[in-house]
Amino acid sequence: MGKLDGKVACITGGTRSIGRAMAEAFLAEGGKVVVNGRDAAKGQQCLDEMAAGDNAAFFAGDASKQDAVEGLIDFTIERYGQLDICCLNSGGVQMTAPVAQMSDEEWQLEIDWNLNQVFWGMRRALQHMIPRETGRVIVTSSVEGKLGKPGIPGYAATKHAVNGLVKAAAHETGTLGVTVNAILPGLIETDIVRATGPDSAVAMGLGSYENLIEAFSSESAIKRPNTVEEVAAVAVLLASDAARNITGCMFPVDGGTMPY
């Protein structure tokens, strides 16, 4: 018997890294999962690797676009008849730059990808969850939702904004059987960090990717990056019945990095 037997989840950016780890953890606890990603080939590969048969499905779409995010919610409900757990996990930066060099286009992308995605997905999910009086919204935020590193102003700004959205929505839905929480991971060596890390390191004045990893690690108490499995374990907890009274929480998975 799993902690999520009979529950249906969807995950933006679920084909790899944190989202993928959440998907696998949810499946292991008896849930059904729809994962989302931009690339259909990667989606199929993800489904093949998870080998969960009818309990998993893929929905192709760019999580920085409203129709894709809302489409994921609608597809999940159509496919499995309900949506219990909405994980708004996709996000990142395309081009790191300090504020003085930040382009409007990059700024808008980060707002769409990191903030509007969460708003679009949360709104659509709540419209389904509130009448059912049950639901879990879990947002992958970041330590940068409380801090602010040079060179990634859009990321820090949008993650701060997401945390505010989570708190407000938690108060709106607190008596309706729905919880809304954010998980705040420290640095994790995901595919996206490996891909964008070298440029980020330069923008942040750290020189190399190795220095970037070292800089984040040294700020933590554990002196290492976090792992996707550590985030997934918290997501399972927040998705489970046991967490019915935890809402509006900024749940840290950061090895002791944030001061509050």
Add this chain to the structure above:
Amino acid sequence: MGVLDGRVACITGGTRGIGLAIAKDFLNEGAKVVVNGRDESKAERTLAELDAGDRVHFIAGDVKVRESCEAIVDGTVEHFGRIDILVANAGGSSGNAPVADLTDEAMQDALVWNFWHTFWTMRRAFHYMIPQQWGRVMSISSVEGKVGKPGLSIYVVSKHAINGLTKSAAQEVGTLGITVNALCPGAIETDTMIEQGPPAAESMGMTYEGLLDMFAQESAIKRLNEVEDCAAVATLLASDAGAGITGSLISIDGGTAPY
């Protein structure tokens, strides 16, 4: 197979309320558990309720006394051979009053009960955990470890102190396989609350029912928390999956604390 198979836990104040709920969860996940209470009279009832045979052991001791705190930790190691998880759960406050009317004795008592007890058990547990390079220390702090309420300063001060201790200790042992975290629950109507709530409410100029309602109304869920909420988080923190979570002050308060 449980996520705490083979682990040994020690819980101060584990005969009822949050501590008892954590003990049940830990036992369900395969751990061996020492529960502590002030006197032997509670042992029989607690052990019967936990019904876990020789996987659970009772150690009597008053957490307001340093020697007792150290004996609870040492006794855990003597009985089960090691200590992997410490839950510094006991605590409370009596003699609550507005600062202008507060006695030295009430402040001192709350500090010993909440803060010194956490320090004494944590320090002793580290002596075992650091050499074995594995450990989980968690304290039951409170939403009052993050915010302040009028008339409850002794409780608020001692819980804030626990949160500071948690952050510093986490940095000290972060690379040694040991995590240190604080759980910050909202109000829960435990036996302790039923005992200590009415006089605390009086010090705040309200009824006990008014006190509970005030806590509920401050939350998003508009109701009190439950002991099982804390147990679920404690089990996660104690498990291998909790290895990357340390120095955290985790809100289990239905959306009450602002951060």
